[in-house]
Amino acid sequence: MTICPLCNGLRAFHFFCPRCQTEMEDQGKVTDYFDDYSPYMEIDVMKQVDGYPMTRRNHECVHLFSCPYCQNEEVRFIKE
Ligand SMILES: [Zn+2]
Ligand SMILES: [Zn+2]
Numbered sequence: 280m281t282i283c284p285l286c287n288g289l290r291a292f293h294f295f296c297p298r299c300q301t302e303m304e305d306q307g308k309v310t311d312y313f314d315d316y317s318p319y320m321e322i323d324v325m326k327q328v329d330g331y332p333m334t335r336r337n338h339e340c341v342h343l344f345s346c347p348y349c350q351n352e353e354v355r356f357i358k359e
Contacts, residue, residue, distance in 0.1 A: 283308070283340035283359045294355055296346040303344035309354060310341065 284290035286308060294303045339356040346352070 283357050285342055285357050286340060292342075292355075292357065294344050294353070296349065296351050297353070298351050299346065299349045301346050301348040303346045303351075303353060306343040306345050306352075308340055309343045 282289070285292050285305060292305065295301065296303050337356075338359040340359050342355050342357050344353045344355055
């Protein structure tokens with residue numbers, strides 16, 4: 280079983296907002312996020328997640344980052 284370093288707090292991941300260069304905050308795994316909120320999410324966003332068929336095969340954990348400054352949201356693949 281693979282372990283995501285971010286989910287398990289093994290490693291900090293610093294990612295900066297491409298729009299304003301503010302350090303973005305890890306919102307956790309996208310999959311967890313959608314388990315909780317999927318009934319309320321927009322279809323476009325769900326499609327976006329479904330558009331990543333490689334992640335399971337590559338053992339990558341998909342994290343959602345949000346910028347506290349400009350509310351930009353970015354999805355990043357974390358190698359497990
Ligand atoms: Zn993770
Ligand atoms: Zn930003």
